[in-house]
Amino acid sequence: MFKIVKREEMAEGTVILNEIEAPLIARKAKPGQFVILKANEDGERIPLTMADTDPDKGTITIIYMVVGKSTALFKTLQVGDAFQDVIGPLGKPTHLEKLGKVVCVGGGTGVAVLHPITRALKKIGNDVTCIIGARTKDLLILESQMKSASHDLRVCTDDGTYGHHGFVTDVLKEQLEGGDVKLVVGIGPVPMMRAVANLTRPFDVKTMVSLNPIMIDGTGMCGGCRVSVGGETKFACVDGPEFDGHLVNFDELMLRLQAYCEEEKACYEDFCTLRDAT
Amino acid sequence: MKETAGKKEKASRVAMPEQKPEIRRRNFEEVPLGYTVAMAQEEAARCLQCKKPGCVEGCPVSVDIPGFINLITQGDFTGAIRHVWTKNALPAVCGRVCPQEIQCEGKCIVGKKGEPVAIGNLERFVADWERENGTGALPPQAPSTGKKVAVVGSGPSGLTVAGDLIQKGYDVTVLEAFHKPGGVLVYGIPEFRLPKAIVAQEINFLERQGAKVEVNAVVGRTVSLDELFEDGFEAVYLGVGAGLPRFMNLPGENLIGILSANEYLTRANLMKAYRYPDVDTPIPKGKNVVVLGAGNVAMDSARTAMRLGADSVKIVYRRSRDEMPARAAEIHHAEEEGIEFFLLTNPTQFKGDQKGRLTGMECLKMELGEPDDSGRRRPIAIQGSEFHMDTDLVIVAVGSGANPLLTQSTPDMQLNKWGYIIADPETGKTTKKGVWAGGDIVTGAATVILAMGAGRKAADSIHQYLTWGW
Ligand SMILES: Cc1cc2nc3c(=O)[nH]c(=O)nc-3n(C[C@H](O)[C@H](O)[C@H](O)COP(=O)(O)OP(=O)(O)OC[C@H]3O[C@@H](n4cnc5c(N)ncnc54)[C@H](O)[C@@H]3O)c2cc1C
Ligand SMILES: Cc1cc2nc3c(=O)[nH]c(=O)nc-3n(C[C@H](O)[C@H](O)[C@H](O)COP(=O)(O)OP(=O)(O)OC[C@H]3O[C@@H](n4cnc5c(N)ncnc54)[C@H](O)[C@@H]3O)c2cc1C
Ligand code: SF4
Numbered sequence A: 001m002f003k004i005v006k007r008e009e010m011a012e013g014t015v016i017l018n019e020i021e022a023p024l025i026a027r028k029a030k031p032g033q034f035v036i037l038k039a040n041e042d043g044e045r046i047p048l049t050m051a052d053t054d055p056d057k058g059t060i061t062i063i064y065m066v067v068g069k070s071t072a073l074f075k076t077l078q079v080g081d082a083f084q085d086v087i088g089p090l091g092k093p094t095h096l097e098k099l100g101k102v103v104c105v106g107g108g109t110g111v112a113v114l115h116p117i118t119r120a121l122k123k124i125g126n127d128v129t130c131i132i133g134a135r136t137k138d139l140l141i142l143e144s145q146m147k148s149a150s151h152d153l154r155v156c157t158d159d160g161t162y163g164h165h166g167f168v169t170d171v172l173k174e175q176l177e178g179g180d181v182k183l184v185v186g187i188g189p190v191p192m193m194r195a196v197a198n199l200t201r202p203f204d205v206k207t208m209v210s211l212n213p214i215m216i217d218g219t220g221m222c223g224g225c226r227v228s229v230g231g232e233t234k235f236a237c238v239d240g241p242e243f244d245g246h247l248v249n250f251d252e253l254m255l256r257l258q259a260y261c262e263e264e265k266a267c268y269e270d271f272c273t274l275r276d277a278t
Numbered sequence B: 001m002k003e004t005a006g007k008k009e010k011a012s013r014v015a016m017p018e019q020k021p022e023i024r025r026r027n028f029e030e031v032p033l034g035y036t037v038a039m040a041q042e043e044a045a046r047c048l049q050c051k052k053p054g055c056v057e058g059c060p061v062s063v064d065i066p067g068f069i070n071l072i073t074q075g076d077f078t079g080a081i082r083h084v085w086t087k088n089a090l091p092a093v094c095g096r097v098c099p100q101e102i103q104c105e106g107k108c109i110v111g112k113k114g115e116p117v118a119i120g121n122l123e124r125f126v127a128d129w130e131r132e133n134g135t136g137a138l139p140p141q142a143p144s145t146g147k148k149v150a151v152v153g154s155g156p157s158g159l160t161v162a163g164d165l166i167q168k169g170y171d172v173t174v175l176e177a178f179h180k181p182g183g184v185l186v187y188g189i190p191e192f193r194l195p196k197a198i199v200a201q202e203i204n205f206l207e208r209q210g211a212k213v214e215v216n217a218v219v220g221r222t223v224s225l226d227e228l229f230e231d232g233f234e235a236v237y238l239g240v241g242a243g244l245p246r247f248m249n250l251p252g253e254n255l256i257g258i259l260s261a262n263e264y265l266t267r268a269n270l271m272k273a274y275r276y277p278d279v280d281t282p283i284p285k286g287k288n289v290v291v292l293g294a295g296n297v298a299m300d301s302a303r304t305a306m307r308l309g310a311d312s313v314k315i316v317y318r319r320s321r322d323e324m325p326a327r328a329a330e331i332h333h334a335e336e337e338g339i340e341f342f343l344l345t346n347p348t349q350f351k352g353d354q355k356g357r358l359t360g361m362e363c364l365k366m367e368l369g370e371p372d373d374s375g376r377r378r379p380i381a382i383q384g385s386e387f388h389m390d391t392d393l394v395i396v397a398v399g400s401g402a403n404p405l406l407t408q409s410t411p412d413m414q415l416n417k418w419g420y421i422i423a424d425p426e427t428g429k430t431t432k433k434g435v436w437a438g439g440d441i442v443t444g445a446a447t448v449i450l451a452m453g454a455g456r457k458a459a460d461s462i463h464q465y466l467t468w469g470w
């Protein structure tokens, strides 16, 4: 059992942070890696990136958006409750290199995934600019953490309630036009990552994205997480989750994420009805 | 089968009672129901108690078949199971899943003129009898050696090593990547062929003897092989299986509705998705399901799809019936359940709609040409034989390869050109000191009993090493 030692609600309760006891994983985890969690006996195996780790305390931190049945179930877990299973660290760690100017772009809960990567890129001596965005001010997460993880933080909201009024890509464009950007890391919803990759392509700036296909085992055993990268099939759980954004077939990924949408919707509605009734 | 041979009229083989096909094709309960005591004794009486038994030669682990069958005729079921256990730690499993027709039963003398003695059914009978009526007493254990051994992977191979070494007095820890132990026995082979309660009981039996089973431990990620030695383990056995799905590499293969058999069966068995939405993991329910391949994995996938409510399920295979690698019983059961066989047929591409969902498959008819390296006649496409098949769910069951997760993180251990671990066939020793390997990760996808046989040899070798040195 993997006990929750800290819990926070963010973005009006749509995003949850859990710090979980998992000493073996905390000892080994590197930025960019993820875990698979299962709440109880009948639960689904859900992949979530580690937003932080504390090897001394033996804990890992996950930050997730409540989008369906399993994440809604996770949300009901309180401090002192436990996940039945946590498996990891999975996936390849981020390739970290001192390059010069780096721009990290995060949207939605992608910001949580971006946090440890940004921090690590800064630590090894890069000049890191960070651009984070959300639909509206109240949904923005990790602003202060991202500020200290980077040299320069830009914030955007789609509705203009805070920071730049518009998309993260607007601000990214200015950065690219300013020249000298060596690497862009873009993590967020698939349409955002696709937009980032399309924007950097004409500038010929290397662009890394982190993909989130549906997964089961996370060890390369099932092939459910396959994505097309540069015309080749890759398993995101072992070959990724980070890939060269200029080579990823985002359209295919978008479609594949919808594989179970009907089942998921029905299941989530049932769960909410049950939860609200009790 | 009423033929007379020799002096006395031969009794025919006692049929295994089974759920009726039209009922079982829509439920997940076990298909063969097991012999009663009377049936088992009647069948046991058919054994001629040969002096030089062919059956024993046919069994990869040399179970003393006439010996245990004789104890059944005498009504000593406790004695019979103990007799089997000396060679085979998982008879309840092997009785159900061994390809008996090419192993023990294939070499039974009674089978020369009629149907062979039902050795698998009898083995299953004594194991089930023990589970239901036995005392559950633990086997004797040697005094503790104080030495720690790690077993990576909890499939039949790893479980055999763990069982043997715990009885030899070692402190054994089994490390399993999944959240439940059992390997293919829990994530691959379906409930209707091997009830999961049986596997759980075998694991519980090991734990009661003192073996530790740690799930959620991905060796190569959570902990490395070298760290296991740093943690005080003096020997490590790798029984990690052949967990890498093979695809066909055809256009359209990433459409929604095309799954590897590993994914499909893992959802169904390990995650119990056939009970969705009572459990949280979904599984695609196809109407017109196609399974590519004709091994046990393909039969299991096809029969699972039928049980999930498909209108039609087709096995599509590029060779002919004679080359189908599945157990005879599985092919027979699948046919009884209404699975259709499209033999000498090969897909060339998959078709989908705008939402990226599979709608159909283009195929070619094949004919058999000259034998290939494997000795089987090579299928050759027939020009102009293209045809279309409607399907909304394709399960790819065309074999599996070596999963590189662990071996990639262990550069000082030699692999063959396909990525399988090189190990001495007699001892299981790898090229890395203190490390043994066996089962599917050495041989490629094979059988439960071969994986167990390799485990037994390695356990003996590990014992020797920890007593005398490498
Ligand atoms: C490597 C990786 C890292 C991730 N990191 C984070 C993170 O840090 N924070 C975060 O909020 N989300 C993260 N995700 C996404 C997260 O896993 C999904 O949001 C979650 O599985 C949804 O489950 P659900 O039952 O609540 O929703 P559902 O109703 O089941 O599904 C909602 C959507 O989530 C996707 N999804 C469903 N099941 C899975 C699954 N087993 N694996 C992956 N995606 C699935 C589907 O596209 C679906 O349309 C990550 C995904 C991957 C693959
Ligand atoms: C669907 C299906 C049906 C089959 N039917 C039959 C049949 O009827 N008869 C028959 O004889 N054979 C059958 N087989 C084949 C048989 O199951 C295998 O040959 C046998 O299970 C191999 O045993 P193993 O112990 O080598 O590996 P496995 O059973 O594959 O077990 C390996 C275990 O190691 C774990 N593992 C992998 N990597 C790691 C890691 N890095 N760290 C920790 N753990 C890890 C895996 O999760 C798994 O649990 C079937 C196989 C399948 C898939
Ligand atoms: S272990 Fe398998 S091959 Fe050997 S006797 Fe038993 S069923 Fe036959």
Ligand code: SF4
Pocket: B046, B047, B048, B049, B050, B053, B054, B055, B056, B065, B066, B107, B108, B109, B110, B117, B119
């Ligand atoms: S070969 Fe057949 S008849 Fe002879 S001992 Fe074996 S099971 Fe009995």
Ligand code: FES
Pocket: A214, A215, A216, A217, A218, A219, A220, A221, A222, A223, A224, A225, A226, A235, A236, A237, A238
């Ligand atoms: S999740 Fe199964 S192969 Fe990646």
